[in-house]
Amino acid sequence: MITRVVLALALTAPPVMTPDGGGTPPCPVSVPAGTTCAFLEVPERRDAPERKIKVGYAVHVSTAKDRKPDPVVYMSGGPASASMQLTGFLSQMFPDRDVVTVEQRGSKYSEPVLGCPETAEALLGQLRRPPADIAAAAGRCRARLREQGVDLRGYNTKEIAADVVALRRQLGYESWNLFGVSYSTRVMMDVAAADPKGVRSVVLDSYLPESVNWYDDAGRNLADTAAALGMKEAFDAATARLNAKPAQVSTTDPILGKAFSARVSGDDLATIMAEALHEADVAAVAPAMIGALAKGHDELLQPLADAVGEGLVSHEFGLYHAVQCQDEIPFNTFTPKSRLFTVNGDKAVCDAWQLPKAKPVNATTQAPVYVVGGQYDPTTPTRTTKPAAEALPNARFEEFPRASHAVFLTSACARRKILEFVTDPAKNTASPCPDDDDTAIRPGDLHVTGAPYQISKSPWLAAPFALFALVSLIQLVAGALKGRALAAFGGLTGVAFAGLVGQSVYALAGRNETALAVGVPGTVAVYTWIAAASAVLTAAALLRDRRWPQSTAAVIGAGFLVWWFTWFL
Incomplete structure (x- = not known):
């Protein structure tokens, strides 16, 4: 349900793998034609340069006739999120410039890869009882990395920024445009300070200033986002209810590949929502979801629990911990102790x-610096990003309504404005974004049910609906051909019901697919009376024609209504 690059992957050019004839490695992900992937060899620690490591990167060369000489260099956040998979998306965003996507040292497409499944598993283990021992897991991870020769002191923001500077020099670009998101905004600011002659402009999406103590702010950031979404009372009620009586939720451990029963308390819900609200689609549907949870709809915890596991395999935790332990954790007080198990785990x-x-x-x-922020960002809120932008000598800030974290991934308007800025950093464009709100879902818009999410995981669960629609169609055609009006009308109303439900669900998915994790459009419940009418007409037709086809249609119609009322709705 919760991924940050679904839109980006959907918009990439047709994928091709591009081995390079000069001995460089093939790209480890799908990239557009004209892209070359390679490694930058750098010291693991520049104050002890004997040991070398490799930093992965990709270069997409623009084929535009008006190709500009200064490319865009992009790095994902995290820390420890991958970057290369966005090469195609960014090449479409900046068609007249080369695009360079650079990995963080120690991340998925660099060497060595600093994975830490021990701590990832322990974090997921916070939903078990008794909870896993994170400190013990950290010790096992560190011992294993040490055996591999890894010196964790070399994996920090200072060294990652130095890698970006070294890459510009190796590629031979006189200057380029820096593009960072979330954690990598801090990296790109360090790059801009260390390599001023090589920087034409800087884009900071979801800016994480060095001066912000993120862990100490985490609780407030979540509370502020809940208030901004208008769900503070419901959020407090839901977390209080689950703290008093935690829910048991079946989910899957993605690392071990095994199902287990998670125990979700109110504080666990708060932790999960602090991560989930990164997604604009989740923020749009959160008031409806939290409102339903406050009323006891624990079936909605299923997609949230599954999202925890998905998040734990999204980046390399060894690198994440190394950066956080050197550059973030020491600058926070952790007073009082956080309710968020991710904060305490780190x-x-x-x-x-x-x-x-x-x-x-x-x-x-x-x-010139352009800082963009999302109205509902729970990690890098505009409360902290705007003052930090205003403190820079040549920066401007813009907040995007209804956006959350990593604004450029979900906002076409933000992408347009970023392109305008990179095209002419000195020009202050003030063109407004369209005032549309197609993704917002109000609590009253939905009939709460966990059935659509279950069907998305196991499509066979929709078999009763498909069978009812098929039999209704057959009944309509057969009744019309044989002049049996009741049977034909019974089939017609069944087909109309199936069509209206399908159209409503499709329209909702087009607005906000995540909403289907909460329920279906409220109109679907109204359409239920059409299905009931179909069953009544079919039963009436059975009284006139007691042969087996009509009996079968009546039984399937009645069985469908039982399934619909007792399971789906």
Whole structure:
């Protein structure tokens, strides 16, 4: 349900794998034609340069006739999220420029890869009882990485920024445009400070300033987002109810590949929502979801619990911990203790690893900077990003309504404005975004049910609906051909019901697919009376024609209504 790059992957050009004849490796992900992937060899620690590591990157060369000389270089956030999979999306966003996507050292497409399944599994284990020992898991991960020769002190923001500077020099670009999102905005600010002559402009999406103590702010950020979405009372009620009586939810451990029963408390719900609200589609449907949870609809916890597992395999936790333990954790007080198990888990890992505290950079730049933020961002809220942008010498800030984290992935208007800025950084474009709200879902718009989400996981569960629609169609055709009016009308109303339900669900999915994790359009419940009318007409037709085809149609119609009322609705 919750992915940050679904839109990006959907918009990429037709994928091709591109091995390079010069001995560079093939691209590890689908990329558009004209893309070359390679490694940048760098010291693991620049103060002890003997050991070398490899940083993955991809270069897409623009074929535009008016190709500009300065490319866009992009890095994903995390820390430890991959970047290359967005090469095609970004090449469409910036058609007249080369696009360079650079990985973070230690991430999925670099070497070595700093995975840490031990701590990922322990974090998921917070939903088990008794909860897993995160500190012990961190110790096992660190010991394994040490055996591989990894020096975790080399995996921090300072070294990652130095890799970006080194890459520009190796590729031979005189200057380029930096593009960071979330954590990598901090990296790109360090790059801009360290390599001022090589930076033409800087785009910071969901800016994470170095001055912000993210962990200490996490609880407030979540509360502020809940209030901004108009669901504070419902959120407090839902978390209080689940803290008093946690729910049991069946989900799957993606690391072990095994099903287990998760115990979800109110604080667990808060933790999951703090991550889930990164997605604009989730933010749009959150008031309806939380309102239903406050009333006891625990079936809606299923997609949220599944999302926890999905998130744990989205990036490399060894790198994530190494960066956080040096660049973020030491600058937070953790007073009082957080209700969010991810915050407490990160602190436990860093207490076990005891990595050195980084020295603040206090990076700034004279280059033009465009900072964009989302109205409902629970991680890098505009409360902190706007003042940080205003403190930069040559920056401007813009908040995008109804957007959340990583604005450019979901907002076409944000992409257009970012392109306008990169095209002419000195021009302050103030063109407004269209004032549409097609993704917003109000609580009254939905009939709450967990059935659509279950069907999305196991399509065979929709068999009764498909069988009812098929039999109704057959009944309509047969009744019309044989002059049996009651049977024909029974089939017609059944087909009309199936068509109206299908059209309503399709329209909702087009607006906001995530809404189907909460329920179906409220009109679907109204359409139920059409299905009931079909069953009545079919039963009446049976009284006139007691042969087996009509009996079968009547039995299937009655069985469908039982399924519809007792399971689907």
